[in-house]
Amino acid sequence: MIGRSATEPVAVLVADDHEAFRDGVRALLGTVPGIVVVGEAATGSEAVRQALILQPDVVLMDIQMPELDGIAATHEIVAASPHIAVLVMTMFEDDESVFSAMRAGARGYLLKGADRAEIIRAIQVVTSGEAIFGASIARRLMEFFSTSRRGVPAQAFPELTDREREVLQLIAGGHANQAIASRLYLSPKTVRNHVSNIFSKLQVAGRAQAIVRAREAGIGGERREPDA
Secondary structure, rough: OOOOOOOEEEEEEEEEOHHHHHHHHHHHOOOOOOOOEEEOOOHHHHHHHHHHHHHHEEEEEEOOOOOHHOOOOOOHHHHHHHOOEEEEEEEEOOOOHHHHHHHHHOOOOOOOHHHHHHHHHHHHHHOOOEEEEHHHHHHHHHHHHOOOOOOOOOOOOOOOOOOHHHHHHHHHHOOOOOHHHHHHHOOOHHHHHHHHHHHHHOOOOHHHHHHHHHHOOOOOOOOOOOOO
C-alpha cells in the first residue's frame, strides 16, 4: 500500500451506521496484531471526510448509509485517494449491489456475518492490492460470468498492447501478480508495471474494477485452476 511500510500496522476506518456493529468490529480487530482501527464513521459523508483526513489503508464500508450511500462514498474516497482500499461489508448480496460497489472502486465485498478469520484475511488481501469476495459472492460472480457473451468485439481494449491484454486476461481469471509472473515468465516488477499501465489505460482504480471491465468485454470468464 502506498505510504505504508511493511512494519507499520494496517490502519482501518470502520464506516457503518450501526454503533453496535462498529463496536463489534473494533473489538474484533483490537485483538489482531498488525491491524489498528484509526476511526469510525456513522454516515457516508462522514466516511468520506474521515478517509480524507485519516488516510487509512482500508475502509470497511456498509452500503446502506445515511446522507450518502456506501457506493457513492466509495466512489468519492477512491477518486480522491486511490491508494485507500475499500472493503464493503454489508447484508446485501444482490448482483446490482455487488457490481455497483466494484464499479465504484471497492476492492472487496463481504457479507456481514463473515467470521473473524475471513474478515482479517480480506483486510490483508485488499491491503496488498488484490481483490477479494466472500464465498457466496464469489459463487454469484462465477455464475454470472459463466454465461458466454455474444457480440464481443474481436479486439477489446485496442489501447492495450498484446502483452497487457494477456496480463488483463489473467487478472480477470483471478490470478495474482506472482502467478501471472510465473505463467508468463516475467519478473514480478515487470508484471506490476503492466498492471499499472492497464489500470491507467482502462481508467480504473484497481483490480476489482479492471475485472469488471474485462469480464463485461468477454475477457477472462473461464474458471481458473488454483495458483500454485
